[in-house]
Amino acid sequence: MLALRRFLTALARSRTGNILPLSAMAIFAVAALIGGAIDISRAWRTQTRLQAACDAGVLAGRRAVTTNGFDATAKAQADNYFFANFDEAHQDSHDTTFVPSSADKGGTIDAVATTSLPPLMMQLFGFPGFELSVSCTASMGVGNSDIMMVLDTTGSMSSLLAGSSQTRIEALRVAMKNFYSTVENALSGTNARVRYGFVPYSSSVNVGALLRNLDPNYLVDSWTIQSRKAIYRSVQTLTGYGTPTAGSSSTTTTSPTYSLWANFGSSTYLTTTSCNAAKPADTAWANSGSATTTSTTTTNSSGQQVVTTVVTQPQTATFYQCSWQILYFRVQSRTGSRNSVTTTTTTADPIYTTSQVFDRWEYRPVTYDTSRFKNFESVSTPTGENGASVSSTWKGCIEERSTVSEPSFTWSSLGGFNPAGAQDLEIDAAPDSSTSSKWAPMWPNVAYIRTVTYSGVVYMNSAMPSPTGLQAGSYCPTAARLLATMNSSAFNAFADSLVPEGGTYHDIGMVWGARLASPDGMWSSVVRDPPANGGEVSRHIIFMTDGEMAPSYSIQSAWGIEYHDRRITEDGHSEDTARHNSRFLALCEAVKAKGIRVWVIAFAQAMTPELQTCSSTDSAFTAANASQLDAAFQAIAKQVGELRVVQ
Helix, strand or coil, rough: HHHHHHHHHHHHHCCCCCCHHHHHHHHHHHHHHHHHHHHHHHHHHHHHHHHHHHHHHHHHHHHHHHHCCCCCHHHHHHHHHHHHHHHHHHCCCEEHCCCCCCCCCEEEEEEEEEEEECCCCHHHHHCCCCCEEEEEEEEECCCEEEEEEECCHHHHHHHHHCCCCCEEHHHHHHHHHHHHHHHHHHHCCCCCCCCEEEEECCEEEEEEHHHHHHHHHHHHHEEEEEEEEEEEEEEEEEEEEEEEEEEEEEECCCEECCCCCCCEEEEECHHHHHHHHHHHCCCCCCCCCCCCEEEEEEEECCEEEEEEEEEEEEEEEEEEEEEEEECEEEEEEEEEEEEEEEEEEEEEEEEEEEEEEEEEEEEEEEEECCCCHHCCCCEECCCHHHHEEECCCCEEEEECCCCCCCCCCCCCCEEEECCCCCCCCCCCCCCCHHHHHHHECCCCCEEEEEEECCEEEEEECCEEEEEEEECCCCCCECCEEEEECCCHHHHHHHHHCCCCCCCCCCHHHEEEEEEHCCCCCCCCHHHCCCCCCCCCCEEEHHHHHHHHHHHHHHCECCEEEEECCCCCCCCCCCCCHHHHHHHHHHHHHHHCCCCEEEEEEEEECCCCHHHHCCCCCCEEEECCHHHHHHHHHHHHHHCCCEEEECC
16 A cells, blocks of 8 residues: 555656546546536526426416406416426426416416426436426506497397397496406506597497587587478468447237136126226236346358347236126226247357468478587477477487598598598598588487388388388487596496497497597597606507498488488498498508507407408407407407516
């Protein structure tokens, strides 16, 4: 042992012939350095991949959260995304775990991911490997957002969903409320501002109060409406008679009647001479008892009133005679009775009053004074039964301002709408002093169509005036709302106020959604109101419909009664749907050019080419049932809410 120690000491001190042994010993040190670098690089790469997979997993899990919170479905989605992004075999790792969780029912998703990475080189030196661990969190954060909901509330929204006892409008209300909850949960702990506006639409929109509050002069004071006019005829009515004029008068007596002769006194006379000398003189006829009066009223051939008055006065008189009684004469008496009848007549000229009475209806355009009606005052019109006055008050729906009846419309950033002149498509322009630039209050109470009947079938009648007609159908949805912050009670109350009725006019919904959301339009002061945090504002229109464009030429819509008013088509009906769709698509382009993202949801129907074209990129959804409608709103909420990784 002593000899070996001396040899090694000498070898260490020797400067000749020691390169090879030193090199052999250095190989181990170099191998350790290179192997360590390789394994550390592998560990860093694997940990980076593990972090990316963890982030992807929590993002997917948060995106899958619904109103059920972070349930098994959302967890499975998180797991799937994690393991799709982290392949153990590719990373040469094992025992990988991914444990996502949420302490706030899905508002924030936390996760820890671990894996074991064996060494590639350092195992030669006894190194056991790397135990890698990362954590990740995903939550919904919200920037400043303005969300204008343009909602189809047409009659079909009252239909039951297939295989369900729930109507479409009920499903919409639920989806809206869940949307609000998702966005508001994301707002928690932030100073972001989210505002909501609404334009429920059918065959018109209820924006009257918004326009009047902005400027009453934006609404016309006079408007011609397809209506009906009462036609009257003159009638003379006998209302009395003038002062009577005395006519003829005559008095007659009736033939008298007499009582039987009876002895007058007890005296007897031997001669007629002595008897006659003793008998009293006959009495004159004299009135006795009360007179009776009767009157008879007749009308003569001249229309005069003739009153005949008959006064009957009873009269009596006493008569005497001498009568031989076999041996002597005696005085006898009897009573006579008669009536004195006096007849008089008077005449009076008739008095007539001339009046106008209802004769018939003429169905035709009628110009009405709308100056009080547009201010929501009660106004009477002679359109009731037989021309009677009826009162009505404006609900707030409008007829659009002037347009041009062209088959197709386009919009470009350089030229705007083409053809020009369709003020009903203008988003930002406010009315000027001209009537054509203003809106009119829709007046359903006085709106009538003209009809004609052939073989028992009623048709629209282009003749004017028409003797027959029917009151036009007219529908007015819930009033629109400007952008504003809302608490859950107010938002839910609005959702519950939606009522399904009317036909489908997508263009009236889109143009008014744009007008209320445009930063350059009539309500720009509201839209441009800066948030307190000073940040930028993203703008969105959510356009939800359950039907294709379906205008009706026989109802009162935002373009009047199309068959009669012919503001869209030349004949009142040809190409009506196509022309409205063309207007709709031109409006969509104008809206998107303003930087407003247009989300489209086709509910209980296929996605039409028009709806797909209208939507912004990756912003169209089809929902066949209530759960898919809710999912569509949730997907939009999460994108509006800016889903992101926190760490």
